[in-house]
Amino acid sequence: MHASIDSSFQNFSASAPGARFTDWIATRAEPYWTSATNHAFTRAIGDGSMPDEAYARYLIEDYTFITDLASTLGYLVAKAPNMRAKSRLSAFLALLTSEENDYFLRSFDALGVPAETYETAAQGPVTRAFADLLLTSSGKGSYAEGLTCLLCAEWCYLTWGRREAQKPRPEKFYLAEWIDLHAVSGFEDFVDWIRAELDEIGPALSPLKQETLAELFTRMSMLEDAFFEAAWTGELPAAFDDPQRR
Numbered sequence: 001m002h003a004s005i006d007s008s009f010q011n012f013s014a015s016a017p018g019a020r021f022t023d024w025i026a027t028r029a030e031p032y033w034t035s036a037t038n039h040a041f042t043r044a045i046g047d048g049s050m051p052d053e054a055y056a057r058y059l060i061e062d063y064t065f066i067t068d069l070a071s072t073l074g075y076l077v078a079k080a081p082n083m084r085a086k087s088r089l090s091a092f093l094a095l096l097t098s099e100e101n102d103y104f105l106r107s108f109d110a111l112g113v114p115a116e117t118y119e120t121a122a123q124g125p126v127t128r129a130f131a132d133l134l135l136t137s138s139g140k141g142s143y144a145e146g147l148t149c150l151l152c153a154e155w156c157y158l159t160w161g162r163r164e165a166q167k168p169r170p171e172k173f174y175l176a177e178w179i180d181l182h183a184v185s186g187f188e189d190f191v192d193w194i195r196a197e198l199d200e201i202g203p204a205l206s207p208l209k210q211e212t213l214a215e216l217f218t219r220m221s222m223l224e225d226a227f228f229e230a231a232w233t234g235e236l237p238a239a240f241d242d243p244q245r246r
């Protein structure tokens with residue numbers, strides 16, 4: 001049998017009846033999904049061993065990413081098929097542009113990153129590829145495509161956040177709060193809601209469209225991993241290191 005038929009959702013749900021569509025896309029995204037959710041960067045947030053230099057580098061990139069994520073949510077609010085979905089997505093957008101923004105500003109201040117730096121920072125190549133994929137999928141793709149990208153970004157953070165929240169918090173507030181932000185029940189409910197939405201839409205799609213969603217989730221997982229890697233090492237992962245740009 002051809003590998004792509006073997007790894008179809010149909011085959012996955014035949015071997016595990018009642019299996020969730022979103023479990024299938026995460027399984028398809030291996031080894032990147034595990035690599036992203038277990039990245040050394042995420043463990044260093046939890047055990048307090050994070051160097052300030054790496055965390056500042058990460059927050060500066062993430063701040064540019066969050067801006068594009070807010071635009072992505074705007075597209076998804078527009079594409080959501082009913083008021084309940086619009087309400088969920090717009091509540092998340094409100095959180096992103098208020099409390100979360102405040103977290104970034106307080107952390108930049110504590111880390112000594114001047115406003116001029118984080119307000120004018122150019123996106124690095126990993127973040128650019130990442131933001132492009134989110135914006136294109138949600139702006140030009142279907143609701144399901146945009147939601148799949150959003151799910152990867154949020155579920156990844158819920159996964160490592162829940163794991164790190166099981167131990168005492170590190171001393172530095174910007175590390176402790178970054179864990180709390182991703183381990184609270186409201187955030188878990190939101191990720192559960194995205195999963196439920198896709199678990200309903202996904203199984204009814206054609207195998208070709210299901211495949212598109214699995215590929216999108218895989219590419220997103222790769223980029224989440226590369227994003228942590230770039231912040232952690234201060235160097236671009238090989239796939240992004242274009243010698244012509246040096």
Ligand SMILES: Cc1ncc(C[n+]2csc(CCO)c2C)c(N)n1
Nearest residue numbers: 062065096100153154157181182227
């Ligand atoms: C590269 C990158 N990927 C995903 C997230 C996750 N995320 C983005 S906004 C938000 C809402 C509440 O914090 C969460 C969890 C991130 N920050 N950076």
